Amino acid sequence: MSVRPALPSTDSAGLGRGRALAFVAPALVLIGIFLVFPALWSIYIGLTDYTLTGPSSVNPQLVGTGNITGALSDPLFGNSLWLTLLFVFGSAMIGQNVLGFTLAWSLRGARRWLRRLVEGLVLLAWILPSTVVAYLWVAVLDRDGGTLNALLNTPGTAWLVQYPMASLIVFNLWRGTAFSMLLYSSALNVVPPSQLETARMVGAGRFSTLKDVVFPHIRGHVLTNTLLITLWTANDFTPFLLTSGGPDHRSETLPVFIYQQALGSGALGYASAISFLLLLVNLVIALVYLRLLRRRG
Structure with a gap:
Protein backbone atom coordinates (compact mmCIF):
# COMPACT_ATOMS: atom_id res chain seq x y z
CA MET A 1 0.00 0.00 0.00
CA SER A 2 1.59 3.26 -1.17
CA VAL A 3 1.49 6.36 0.93
CA ARG A 4 0.74 9.68 -0.74
CA PRO A 5 3.35 12.35 -0.09
CA ALA A 6 2.08 15.20 2.05
CA LEU A 7 1.20 18.37 0.17
CA PRO A 8 3.57 21.24 0.92
CA SER A 9 2.15 23.71 3.39
CA THR A 10 3.91 26.67 1.80
CA ASP A 11 3.78 28.25 -1.61
CA SER A 12 6.61 28.24 -4.14
CA ALA A 13 8.22 31.25 -2.46
CA GLY A 14 8.19 29.52 0.92
CA LEU A 15 6.06 32.17 2.61
CA GLY A 16 3.14 30.03 3.69
CA ARG A 17 -0.51 30.84 3.17
CA GLY A 18 -0.76 33.15 6.15
CA ARG A 19 2.15 35.36 5.13
CA ALA A 20 1.11 35.34 1.47
CA LEU A 21 -2.38 36.52 2.42
CA ALA A 22 -0.89 39.17 4.66
CA PHE A 23 1.15 40.51 1.73
CA VAL A 24 -1.81 40.75 -0.66
CA ALA A 25 -4.38 41.85 1.95
CA PRO A 26 -3.67 45.63 1.64
CA ALA A 27 -4.05 45.45 -2.15
CA LEU A 28 -7.26 43.46 -1.85
CA VAL A 29 -8.66 45.95 0.65
CA LEU A 30 -7.89 48.90 -1.65
CA ILE A 31 -9.39 47.09 -4.65
CA GLY A 32 -12.50 46.32 -2.63
CA ILE A 33 -12.90 49.91 -1.41
CA PHE A 34 -12.12 51.81 -4.60
CA LEU A 35 -13.22 49.36 -7.33
CA VAL A 36 -15.54 46.59 -6.18
CA PHE A 37 -17.72 48.59 -3.79
CA PRO A 38 -18.28 51.57 -6.16
CA ALA A 39 -19.11 49.16 -8.99
CA LEU A 40 -21.64 47.25 -6.89
CA TRP A 41 -23.09 50.48 -5.53
CA SER A 42 -23.47 51.86 -9.06
CA ILE A 43 -25.27 48.68 -10.15
CA TYR A 44 -27.61 48.97 -7.15
CA ILE A 45 -28.37 52.62 -7.91
CA GLY A 46 -29.14 51.61 -11.49
CA LEU A 47 -31.94 49.40 -10.16
CA THR A 48 -33.62 52.32 -8.39
CA ASP A 49 -35.25 55.66 -9.29
CA TYR A 50 -32.55 57.53 -7.34
CA THR A 51 -32.36 61.22 -8.23
CA LEU A 52 -30.07 64.08 -7.36
CA THR A 53 -32.83 66.07 -5.65
CA GLY A 54 -36.41 65.53 -4.58
CA PRO A 55 -38.13 62.72 -2.66
CA SER A 56 -36.30 59.97 -4.60
CA SER A 57 -32.96 61.32 -3.41
CA VAL A 58 -33.96 60.54 0.19
CA ASN A 59 -36.07 57.43 -0.29
CA PRO A 60 -35.31 55.79 -3.67
CA GLN A 61 -37.51 52.92 -4.80
CA LEU A 62 -36.46 49.77 -6.61
CA VAL A 63 -37.53 49.75 -10.25
CA GLY A 64 -35.67 46.60 -11.30
CA THR A 65 -34.73 46.64 -14.96
CA GLY A 66 -37.01 49.60 -15.65
Whole structure:
Protein backbone atom coordinates (compact mmCIF):
# COMPACT_ATOMS: atom_id res chain seq x y z
CA MET A 1 0.00 0.00 0.00
CA SER A 2 1.59 3.26 -1.17
CA VAL A 3 1.49 6.36 0.93
CA ARG A 4 0.74 9.68 -0.74
CA PRO A 5 3.35 12.35 -0.09
CA ALA A 6 2.08 15.20 2.05
CA LEU A 7 1.20 18.37 0.17
CA PRO A 8 3.57 21.24 0.92
CA SER A 9 2.15 23.71 3.39
CA THR A 10 3.91 26.67 1.80
CA ASP A 11 3.78 28.25 -1.61
CA SER A 12 6.61 28.24 -4.14
CA ALA A 13 8.22 31.25 -2.46
CA GLY A 14 8.19 29.52 0.92
CA LEU A 15 6.06 32.17 2.61
CA GLY A 16 3.14 30.03 3.69
CA ARG A 17 -0.51 30.84 3.17
CA GLY A 18 -0.76 33.15 6.15
CA ARG A 19 2.15 35.36 5.13
CA ALA A 20 1.11 35.34 1.47
CA LEU A 21 -2.38 36.52 2.42
CA ALA A 22 -0.89 39.17 4.66
CA PHE A 23 1.15 40.51 1.73
CA VAL A 24 -1.81 40.75 -0.66
CA ALA A 25 -4.38 41.85 1.95
CA PRO A 26 -3.67 45.63 1.64
CA ALA A 27 -4.05 45.45 -2.15
CA LEU A 28 -7.26 43.46 -1.85
CA VAL A 29 -8.66 45.95 0.65
CA LEU A 30 -7.89 48.90 -1.65
CA ILE A 31 -9.39 47.09 -4.65
CA GLY A 32 -12.50 46.32 -2.63
CA ILE A 33 -12.90 49.91 -1.41
CA PHE A 34 -12.12 51.81 -4.60
CA LEU A 35 -13.22 49.36 -7.33
CA VAL A 36 -15.54 46.59 -6.18
CA PHE A 37 -17.72 48.59 -3.79
CA PRO A 38 -18.28 51.57 -6.16
CA ALA A 39 -19.11 49.16 -8.99
CA LEU A 40 -21.64 47.25 -6.89
CA TRP A 41 -23.09 50.48 -5.53
CA SER A 42 -23.47 51.86 -9.06
CA ILE A 43 -25.27 48.68 -10.15
CA TYR A 44 -27.61 48.97 -7.15
CA ILE A 45 -28.37 52.62 -7.91
CA GLY A 46 -29.14 51.61 -11.49
CA LEU A 47 -31.94 49.40 -10.16
CA THR A 48 -33.62 52.32 -8.39
CA ASP A 49 -35.25 55.66 -9.29
CA TYR A 50 -32.55 57.53 -7.34
CA THR A 51 -32.36 61.22 -8.23
CA LEU A 52 -30.07 64.08 -7.36
CA THR A 53 -32.83 66.07 -5.65
CA GLY A 54 -36.41 65.53 -4.58
CA PRO A 55 -38.13 62.72 -2.66
CA SER A 56 -36.30 59.97 -4.60
CA SER A 57 -32.96 61.32 -3.41
CA VAL A 58 -33.96 60.54 0.19
CA ASN A 59 -36.07 57.43 -0.29
CA PRO A 60 -35.31 55.79 -3.67
CA GLN A 61 -37.51 52.92 -4.80
CA LEU A 62 -36.46 49.77 -6.61
CA VAL A 63 -37.53 49.75 -10.25
CA GLY A 64 -35.67 46.60 -11.30
CA THR A 65 -34.73 46.64 -14.96
CA GLY A 66 -37.01 49.60 -15.65
CA ASN A 67 -34.10 51.97 -16.22
CA ILE A 68 -32.45 49.59 -18.68
CA THR A 69 -35.64 49.00 -20.69
CA GLY A 70 -36.28 52.73 -20.62
CA ALA A 71 -32.81 53.40 -21.98
CA LEU A 72 -33.17 50.85 -24.77
CA SER A 73 -36.34 52.61 -25.91
CA ASP A 74 -34.92 56.12 -25.46
CA PRO A 75 -34.05 57.71 -28.84
CA LEU A 76 -31.42 59.90 -27.17
CA PHE A 77 -29.66 56.78 -25.86
CA GLY A 78 -29.76 55.22 -29.32
CA ASN A 79 -28.35 58.42 -30.78
CA SER A 80 -25.53 58.48 -28.21
CA LEU A 81 -24.72 54.82 -28.85
CA TRP A 82 -24.50 55.41 -32.59
CA LEU A 83 -22.31 58.51 -32.14
CA THR A 84 -20.03 56.57 -29.76
CA LEU A 85 -19.60 53.78 -32.32
CA LEU A 86 -18.87 56.37 -35.01
CA PHE A 87 -16.40 58.15 -32.74
CA VAL A 88 -14.57 54.93 -31.81
CA PHE A 89 -14.50 53.52 -35.33
CA GLY A 90 -13.44 56.73 -37.05
CA SER A 91 -10.90 58.13 -34.62
CA ALA A 92 -9.47 54.99 -32.97
CA MET A 93 -10.01 51.68 -34.77
CA ILE A 94 -9.26 53.20 -38.17
CA GLY A 95 -7.72 56.63 -37.59
CA GLN A 96 -5.24 56.06 -34.78
CA ASN A 97 -4.36 52.57 -36.00
CA VAL A 98 -3.57 53.67 -39.55
CA LEU A 99 -1.87 56.96 -38.68
CA GLY A 100 0.09 55.43 -35.79
CA PHE A 101 1.41 52.60 -37.97
CA THR A 102 2.14 54.97 -40.86
CA LEU A 103 4.23 57.21 -38.63
CA ALA A 104 6.06 54.26 -37.06
CA TRP A 105 6.81 52.69 -40.46
CA SER A 106 7.85 55.99 -42.08
CA LEU A 107 10.15 57.00 -39.22
CA ARG A 108 11.84 53.58 -39.06
CA GLY A 109 14.57 54.59 -41.47
CA ALA A 110 14.52 58.35 -40.86
CA ARG A 111 17.42 60.29 -39.41
CA ARG A 112 17.68 60.22 -35.66
CA TRP A 113 17.04 63.93 -35.14
CA LEU A 114 13.99 63.88 -37.44
CA ARG A 115 12.56 60.81 -35.71
CA ARG A 116 13.01 62.37 -32.27
CA LEU A 117 11.44 65.64 -33.42
CA VAL A 118 8.32 63.98 -34.88
CA GLU A 119 7.95 61.64 -31.91
CA GLY A 120 8.27 64.58 -29.51
CA LEU A 121 5.60 66.60 -31.31
CA VAL A 122 3.20 63.66 -31.44
CA LEU A 123 3.82 62.82 -27.78
CA LEU A 124 3.23 66.44 -26.78
CA ALA A 125 -0.36 66.20 -28.00
CA TRP A 126 -0.82 63.05 -25.91
CA ILE A 127 0.69 64.19 -22.60
CA LEU A 128 -0.90 67.65 -22.41
CA PRO A 129 -3.87 67.88 -19.99
CA SER A 130 -7.29 67.45 -21.57
CA THR A 131 -8.42 70.93 -20.57
CA VAL A 132 -5.39 72.55 -22.20
CA VAL A 133 -5.80 70.54 -25.40
CA ALA A 134 -9.54 71.31 -25.56
CA TYR A 135 -8.87 75.04 -25.11
CA LEU A 136 -6.30 74.98 -27.92
CA TRP A 137 -8.69 73.23 -30.28
CA VAL A 138 -11.55 75.58 -29.45
CA ALA A 139 -9.20 78.42 -30.41
CA VAL A 140 -8.23 76.65 -33.63
CA LEU A 141 -11.85 75.94 -34.64
CA ASP A 142 -13.36 79.22 -33.43
CA ARG A 143 -15.80 80.84 -35.85
CA ASP A 144 -14.66 84.45 -35.50
CA GLY A 145 -10.91 84.25 -34.97
CA GLY A 146 -9.99 80.60 -35.38
CA THR A 147 -6.66 79.52 -36.83
CA LEU A 148 -8.27 77.02 -39.21
CA ASN A 149 -10.55 79.63 -40.77
CA ALA A 150 -7.58 81.93 -41.24
CA LEU A 151 -5.57 79.19 -42.96
CA LEU A 152 -8.43 78.04 -45.20
CA ASN A 153 -9.80 81.54 -45.77
CA THR A 154 -13.25 80.44 -44.63
CA PRO A 155 -14.35 83.22 -42.25
CA GLY A 156 -17.50 82.57 -40.28
CA THR A 157 -17.38 78.76 -40.45
CA ALA A 158 -18.36 77.38 -37.03
CA TRP A 159 -16.68 73.97 -37.20
CA LEU A 160 -17.84 72.77 -33.78
CA VAL A 161 -21.44 73.72 -34.62
CA GLN A 162 -21.69 72.73 -38.27
CA TYR A 163 -19.45 69.63 -38.14
CA PRO A 164 -19.31 68.58 -34.47
CA MET A 165 -18.62 64.84 -34.87
CA ALA A 166 -16.09 65.34 -37.66
CA SER A 167 -14.29 67.86 -35.45
CA LEU A 168 -14.26 65.42 -32.52
CA ILE A 169 -12.95 62.58 -34.66
CA VAL A 170 -10.10 64.69 -36.03
CA PHE A 171 -9.37 66.00 -32.53
CA ASN A 172 -9.17 62.51 -31.01
CA LEU A 173 -7.11 61.26 -33.95
CA TRP A 174 -4.61 64.08 -33.45
CA ARG A 175 -4.47 63.61 -29.71
CA GLY A 176 -4.40 59.81 -29.37
CA THR A 177 -2.13 58.69 -32.20
CA ALA A 178 0.99 58.81 -30.00
CA PHE A 179 0.20 55.56 -28.20
CA SER A 180 -0.32 53.64 -31.44
CA MET A 181 2.86 55.11 -32.90
CA LEU A 182 4.95 54.06 -29.88
CA LEU A 183 3.45 50.56 -29.78
CA TYR A 184 3.99 49.96 -33.50
CA SER A 185 7.51 51.40 -33.33
CA SER A 186 8.32 48.76 -30.74
CA ALA A 187 6.45 46.03 -32.63
CA LEU A 188 8.37 46.66 -35.86
CA ASN A 189 11.59 45.74 -34.06
CA VAL A 190 10.47 42.08 -33.98
CA VAL A 191 10.29 41.89 -37.78
CA PRO A 192 13.51 40.11 -38.95
CA PRO A 193 15.54 42.50 -41.13
CA SER A 194 16.61 39.53 -43.26
CA GLN A 195 13.00 38.96 -44.35
CA LEU A 196 12.57 42.63 -45.27
CA GLU A 197 15.80 42.52 -47.26
CA THR A 198 14.70 39.35 -49.03
CA ALA A 199 11.38 40.97 -49.95
CA ARG A 200 13.24 43.97 -51.33
CA MET A 201 15.63 41.83 -53.39
CA VAL A 202 12.83 39.83 -55.03
CA GLY A 203 11.09 43.05 -56.00
CA ALA A 204 8.11 42.88 -53.64
CA GLY A 205 6.09 46.08 -53.51
CA ARG A 206 5.40 48.01 -50.35
CA PHE A 207 1.90 46.59 -49.97
CA SER A 208 3.11 43.02 -50.49
CA THR A 209 5.92 43.51 -47.99
CA LEU A 210 3.50 44.78 -45.37
CA LYS A 211 0.92 42.04 -46.02
CA ASP A 212 3.25 39.04 -46.31
CA VAL A 213 6.22 39.99 -44.11
CA VAL A 214 5.36 42.70 -41.59
CA PHE A 215 1.79 42.06 -40.47
CA PRO A 216 2.20 38.33 -39.76
CA HIS A 217 4.80 39.30 -37.14
CA ILE A 218 2.88 42.16 -35.53
CA ARG A 219 -0.70 40.84 -35.72
CA GLY A 220 -0.82 40.36 -31.95
CA HIS A 221 0.35 43.94 -31.42
CA VAL A 222 -2.35 45.21 -33.78
CA LEU A 223 -5.04 43.40 -31.79
CA THR A 224 -3.66 44.64 -28.46
CA ASN A 225 -3.45 48.23 -29.68
CA THR A 226 -6.96 48.10 -31.15
CA LEU A 227 -8.38 46.73 -27.90
CA LEU A 228 -6.80 49.45 -25.75
CA ILE A 229 -7.59 52.43 -27.94
CA THR A 230 -11.15 51.17 -28.48
CA LEU A 231 -11.84 50.97 -24.75
CA TRP A 232 -10.16 54.31 -24.03
CA THR A 233 -12.05 56.11 -26.78
CA ALA A 234 -15.42 54.58 -25.88
CA ASN A 235 -15.06 55.93 -22.33
CA ASP A 236 -13.47 59.27 -23.24
CA PHE A 237 -15.12 62.32 -21.66
CA THR A 238 -12.97 64.91 -23.46
CA PRO A 239 -15.63 65.59 -26.16
CA PHE A 240 -17.67 67.33 -23.46
CA LEU A 241 -14.94 69.97 -23.16
CA LEU A 242 -15.31 70.89 -26.84
CA THR A 243 -19.02 70.63 -27.62
CA SER A 244 -20.82 69.60 -24.39
CA GLY A 245 -22.74 67.11 -26.51
CA GLY A 246 -24.27 69.75 -28.75
CA PRO A 247 -25.60 71.19 -30.81
CA ASP A 248 -28.93 69.39 -30.46
CA HIS A 249 -27.26 66.16 -29.17
CA ARG A 250 -25.27 65.80 -32.41
CA SER A 251 -22.00 65.07 -30.56
CA GLU A 252 -23.37 63.51 -27.39
CA THR A 253 -21.36 60.31 -26.97
CA LEU A 254 -22.32 57.87 -24.21
CA PRO A 255 -19.99 59.25 -21.49
CA VAL A 256 -21.34 62.75 -22.16
CA PHE A 257 -24.92 61.45 -22.24
CA ILE A 258 -24.42 59.73 -18.87
CA TYR A 259 -23.04 62.96 -17.40
CA GLN A 260 -25.95 65.00 -18.72
CA GLN A 261 -28.50 62.54 -17.32
CA ALA A 262 -26.79 62.29 -13.93
CA LEU A 263 -25.92 65.93 -13.22
CA GLY A 264 -27.91 67.83 -15.83
CA SER A 265 -31.24 66.05 -15.35
CA GLY A 266 -30.49 64.63 -11.89
CA ALA A 267 -31.54 61.09 -12.88
CA LEU A 268 -28.75 59.24 -11.08
CA GLY A 269 -30.49 55.86 -11.22
CA TYR A 270 -31.07 56.15 -14.96
CA ALA A 271 -27.49 57.30 -15.56
CA SER A 272 -26.12 54.41 -13.48
CA ALA A 273 -28.14 51.92 -15.54
CA ILE A 274 -26.67 53.36 -18.74
CA SER A 275 -23.20 53.15 -17.18
CA PHE A 276 -23.85 49.46 -16.58
CA LEU A 277 -24.81 49.02 -20.24
CA LEU A 278 -21.59 50.78 -21.27
CA LEU A 279 -19.67 48.42 -18.97
CA LEU A 280 -21.29 45.42 -20.66
CA VAL A 281 -20.33 46.78 -24.08
CA ASN A 282 -16.73 47.19 -22.90
CA LEU A 283 -16.70 43.62 -21.57
CA VAL A 284 -18.03 42.23 -24.84
CA ILE A 285 -15.39 44.13 -26.83
CA ALA A 286 -12.63 42.96 -24.48
CA LEU A 287 -13.79 39.32 -24.68
CA VAL A 288 -13.88 39.42 -28.48
CA TYR A 289 -10.35 40.80 -28.70
CA LEU A 290 -9.04 38.40 -26.06
CA ARG A 291 -10.52 35.49 -28.00
CA LEU A 292 -8.80 36.72 -31.15
CA LEU A 293 -5.52 37.05 -29.25
CA ARG A 294 -5.91 33.52 -27.86
CA ARG A 295 -6.52 32.16 -31.34
CA ARG A 296 -3.49 34.09 -32.55
CA GLY A 297 -1.42 32.52 -29.76
